[in-house]
Amino acid sequence: MDLGLQGRTALVTGADSGIGLATVKLLLAEGATVVMSDIDQQALEAAATTLDAQEGRLHAFAADITSTSSVKALKEQVFDAVGEIDILVQGAGIHGPDGLFHEIDEEGWQQTLDVNLMGHVRVLQAFLSDLRSGGWGRLVFVSSEDAVQPYDDELPYCASKAAILSVARGLSRTYAKEGLLVNTVSPAFIATPMTDEMMDKLAKQRSISRDEAIQAFLEEERPFMELGRRGEPEEVAAVITFLCSDRASFVNGANYRVDSGAVATI
Template sequence: MDLGIAGRIALVTGADSGIGWHCAQQLLADGVTVVMTDRDPGKLTAAAAELHAPEGRLHAFPADITDPASLAVLHESVAAAVGSIDILVQCAGVTGAQGLFHEIDDDGWTSTIETDLLGPVRLVREFLPDLRTGGWGRIVFLASEDALQPYDDELPYCAAKAGILALSKGLSRSYASEGVLVNAVSPAFIATPMTDAMMRKRADENGTTVDEAVASFLDEERPYMELHRRGTPAEVASVVVFLCSERASFVNGSNYPRRLRLSSHYLTPLALNRKK
């Protein structure tokens, strides 16, 4: 399928692994010139080398999305290398502070929101002028199922991702008339370095293998996932790239989650007690 984006220029954050790396790979395959960015220069360089992109079609510049000065330098580097971007894919993020609400202090909340909400805000603020100049643009945010179905042991992350959905929806209303379409994708349990680390920790705590930790997590924490497996980064990237494409020219302000099947655990007391 021709996605109609050959020759476009995309910036992908969080691109040294996981979903971000696969977004870069699939955008390159569709003829897009890609700029990858992430915090660790060494990992970013290695990740870019794995893509084996045609000369001039792939660039990699390290940056920290939480730091406005770093983003300004990134913008200068992007402009010098490829000009103005047409597509912005925001994948960078962290799990952040974990534990029950009473166990997480202000620093835990602040550090998580700084990366997972304010980082994307600063990123868009820096690059929005590029997207507004050409009469055509795409912004896609990586949110999370946690934005819609929060879990009690990672509330800072859940709250930040809920904020991303509000940010995405608000931006979609502000700039659609200028040709800039804004959407979000909310993956569930995906096999990324972030969830790999979570599963290794779970395996250590339970004295099991990582595979057993994944299986028990699915049984105990995600019983409503009908496929009963982790998704792959490539599966998520395919949705992201579609939203970046001309094929999604009438999609704006949407959020693409995995399908939820609510259990009674998430029904309100009012709903449970309502008379039939």
Template structure:
């Protein structure tokens, strides 16, 4: 399917693995020039090699989205390499501090909110001038089911993702008439390095295998995931790519759930 975005320029944060990597793969296949970014150059280089893009179609630049200075450097490198971007996919994030509310520290809260809420705020702030140029733009945030269905043992992450949903809705009202459409995709329990780490921790805590940790997690913590499995990053990336496309020209301020029914409401 032709998404109508050949020749566009995209920046994908968190692009070295998981949903970010698969989104970059999807966009490259559509003829988009893609810049992937994350913290570590060696991981980015490995990700870029696996993406196997055409010459001058893929760039990999490091950045720490919690640092205003690092993001400014990223912006300058992107402008020098490819010019103004048309698409921004904000996928970078962490699970953050976990535990019941009385077990959490102020430091745990602040680290999670810095990465998962202020990181996206700072990234968008730096690249918004580019996205507002040309009369056409797409901004897609990776939110989470947790933003509307919070869990009591990961409230910092839930709070940050709820903030992302509010941020996206507000931005969607500010810039739509300039051609910049803003939306969210909210996955649930996707097979990524983040959930791998969660399941390893659960397996160790319960003294069970990782497959059993996944099965018991689905049964006990996510009973509304009707397909009874983790989703794949590509299943999420397909929806992200659609929202980046010309096919989504009347989609704005929306939150697309890719969760197999995990959120227990329509």
């Protein structure tokens, strides 16, 4: 299927691994020029070496999305390298602290919201003029199943992801008439470095292997994931790439759940 991405230019944040990196790979395969960004330049460059891209179609610039000055510097680097962007995929994020509400301090809340909510706000403030300027734009936020099905020991993360759904829905009403379509993708328990860390922590607590920890987590914490496994980053990236494309020309303000049935509601 031709997704109509030849000649389009995308910026993907959170791109040095997991869902972000898989999305970069698919966008490149569909003919887009892609700028990948994350907080560590060395990690970005290492990730870039794993990708197959024609010269000039892949760029990697580090940025700290908790810093307005760093995001402004990213905007300048992107413009110098590729000009204005047509597509923004916001995948950067952290899990934040685990624990019940009374066990998490203000700093834990603030850090999580600063990355997962305000980080996206800063990036969008810097690049919104690009997305509005050409009469065709795509903005995709990576949220989470936790946004609509919160867990009592992950509330900062859940709240930050729910906020993203609200922001995206509001933006979708504001800019659609200008040709900018805004949507979200909400994965559940994908095989990424973030969930690897979670599973390694659980494995250590229980003196079991990572694979055993994954199965225990699925059975105890995610019983509605009917496929009985973690998702793959490529399975999420496929949906994101579709939403970035001409094929999604009538999709706006939607939240696509890529969760194996994890959310126990229609």
